[in-house]
Amino acid sequence: MTVIVLSGPIGAGKSSLTSILSKYLGTQPFYESVDNNPVLPLFYKDPKKYAFLLQIFFLNTRFHSIKAALTDDNNVLDRSIYEDSLFFHMNADIGRATKEEVATYDELLDSMMKELEHMPKKHPDLLVHIDVSYETMIKRIQKRGREFEQLDYDPTLEDYYKRLLSYYEPWYENYDYSPKIKIDGDKLDFMASEKDRQEVLDTIIAKLKEMDKLPEDWTPSHN
Numbered sequence: 001m002t003v004i005v006l007s008g009p010i011g012a013g014k015s016s017l018t019s020i021l022s023k024y025l026g027t028q029p030f031y032e033s034v035d036n037n038p039v040l041p042l043f044y045k046d047p048k049k050y051a052f053l054l055q056i057f058f059l060n061t062r063f064h065s066i067k068a069a070l071t072d073d074n075n076v077l078d079r080s081i082y083e084d085s086l087f088f089h090m091n092a093d094i095g096r097a098t099k100e101e102v103a104t105y106d107e108l109l110d111s112m113m114k115e116l117e118h119m120p121k122k123h124p125d126l127l128v129h130i131d132v133s134y135e136t137m138i139k140r141i142q143k144r145g146r147e148f149e150q151l152d153y154d155p156t157l158e159d160y161y162k163r164l165l166s167y168y169e170p171w172y173e174n175y176d177y178s179p180k181i182k183i184d185g186d187k188l189d190f191m192a193s194e195k196d197r198q199e200v201l202d203t204i205i206a207k208l209k210e211m212d213k214l215p216e217d218w219t220p221s222h223n
């Protein structure tokens with residue numbers, strides 16, 4: 001079948017769509033374990049001190065999850081290793097990593113990406129990118145309610161989030177590990193609107209059929 005990876009900024013809806021899509025396709029979801037990430041709250045308290053450690057934590061967990069996802073060939077992965085570098089280099093660009101840490105990170109990432117080239121399935125079949133505006137991102141971050149991600153917790157997060165969005169634009173344009181589609185996360189409320197959810201699913205299914213990853217006559221009852 002297929003390996004689909006979700007991408008998108010913080011709070012875009014990756015985990016939510018991973019769950020919806022994996023149920024619809026009858027495939028296995030792989031979620032990013034954020035809530036048992038001991039470094040994440042430390043990073044938001046002291047980004048300069050913990051940016052490198054947090055990135056090594058994420059890189060390690062993403063490496064293992066993408067390897068598992070590429071092994072069983074029948075799943076949906078909530079975010080992937082492909083965005084890891086975006087986050088770290090953005091933090092490095094704002095002075096949160098030394099040049100030695102950047103060199104070490106880049107070498108480690110390169111070794112891991114080379115390792116993936118030896119996998120039976122080297123890359124996902126499809127990237128589903130959820131595009132959101134800053135306003136929607138903030139609304140979703142507030143809705144989800146993680147204290148350390150809130151602007152009240154740290155007003156400088158406004159610049160951080162806006163910068164993150166600016167890094168995602170070229171990242172998506174340059175992404176070429178697999179075919180890709182973009183979902184308008186501002187317009188489509190796939191959580192509250194059945195119509196919007198079906199529109200998102202129909203878009204993804206149509207792309208998979210176009211890529212011959214699903215038979216033309218595929219329907220959810222196939223599961």
Ligand SMILES: Nc1ncnc2c1ncn2[C@@H]1O[C@H](COP(=O)(O)OP(=O)(O)O)[C@@H](O)[C@H]1O
Pocket residue numbers: 008009010011012013014015016017140141143144185188189190191192
């Ligand atoms: N398309 C959407 N429309 C409205 N709310 C959404 C949408 N996608 C996600 N949400 C809500 O936004 C919050 C963040 O969603 P989540 O799936 O955790 O995002 P991510 O995994 O990208 O960080 C959650 O409270 C979720 O219910």
Ligand SMILES: Nc1nc2c(ncn2[C@H]2C[C@H](O)[C@@H](COP(=O)(O)O)O2)c(=O)[nH]1
Pocket residue numbers: 008009010011012014032034040043051054055058083084087088091149
């Ligand atoms: N510094 C980094 N932070 C990251 C990375 N991946 C995710 N995150 C942060 C952003 C959110 O606070 C939280 C969960 O991300 P979601 O996109 O699932 O909301 O973790 C990273 O690689 N580096």
